Amino acid sequence: MTTNISIIGLGLIGGSLALALKRNPAITITGFDRSYKSADEAYRRGIIDSIAPSVQSAAKNADFLIFAVPVAATAALLKEATGWQLKSSVIVTDTGSTKQPIMEAAKGLIDKGVTFIGGHPMAGSHKSGISASIEHLFENAYYILTPPSACREEDVDRLKSLLKVTRGKLAVLHAQEHDQMTAVVSHFPHIIASSLVNLLASQEQQQPFVRRLAAGGFRDLTRIASADPIMWRDITMQNNLELVNQLDGWLSEMHTVRDMLKDNDPGTIEAFFDVAKQFRDKLPSVAQDAAQGALYMQFDLHIDVPDHPGVISEITRILATKEISLTNIRIVETRTDVYGILVISFRSAAERNNAAAVLEKETDYSMQIL
């Protein structure tokens, strides 16, 4: 018997979820996106089995109905869905980065007896759209479920069984706990990253050269500022109270930092960096990701290369002959001399380590796993 899955929103998350769910051969996926171009790409790439002509028609035959649209659209659609024809046994879920406002928006559906369980796969990227979707996106990452208090255990288990193929680490949380914790580890850092970039942009007006120096640490710290502004507008508006709390804590921390800078005492300054280092070093590292989970996983290999055009093709050719696939490749312009650092990302630590061993054998470049 096939299970009908309908996914509303075929972007990075909807597409990646569809790819992962297709590992189960007993599943048929119907997709709907308000952008026909995205739905068409999903269909042509075999990510979905059919395109629904409307959101209601996608919902009608679904055994599982999954919303993977920005959180404001999810809330609006959940309210609309009270008027849709749905299977009585359907489980409705979402993938949104916020949970309390989504659970609130689903109340009408839940009151009608429809099973709704909030969901948030805590893996993603600063990229968006169907073209960025990848099958293994959720592997080893936490996938949070927020069932309402009256939800039946067996329904949570049904959803868990469906999502098992994502190889995410399924965990159940209360929506409020979820929103408090994601404010700390995801939503507020996003605001800081965008603020830092905005600060650089204003500095650039006086010192145009400054953007060229924005390398290394600055780029690492602000990668997420390249994410979709609509998605982050909606998250910020929905988790607003938690974000204001976080900002108050940050402002008080910044006052302490300001006092520290004014005193300019070497012991206090060193202790400030040391306390942060001790804590940061104990967070699950990239190498431990597979075991412990992380928000965003990439397995990078940094290679010192001379800055000439043939280098990238030389390295990709060596990896291709060994059938090692890479997921991203970029030059980090951290230095002004003739050398650059080539950063290649892999899907897993094993592939990255294998690539390092092969390149060490076949080239003279020095490399580092950070």
Ligand SMILES: NC(=O)C1=CN([C@@H]2O[C@H](COP(=O)(O)OP(=O)(O)OC[C@H]3O[C@@H](n4cnc5c(N)ncnc54)[C@H](O)[C@@H]3O)[C@@H](O)[C@H]2O)C=CC1
């Ligand atoms: N991007 C990320 O790293 C992560 C995102 N999320 C959450 O997953 C959800 C989807 O995010 P992404 O896939 O990254 O966004 P995306 O921008 O890649 O895809 C969203 C898709 O939804 C479609 N869409 C928007 N409004 C619609 C509507 N009313 N009806 C039908 N289709 C509509 C868009 O055309 C687009 O194709 C969001 O709620 C986000 O908070 C969760 C985890 C990670």
Ligand SMILES: O=C(O)C(=O)Cc1ccc(O)cc1
């Ligand atoms: O790009 C990154 O590092 C992310 O943190 C991606 C991300 C964005 C939103 C989420 O709700 C979860 C993960």
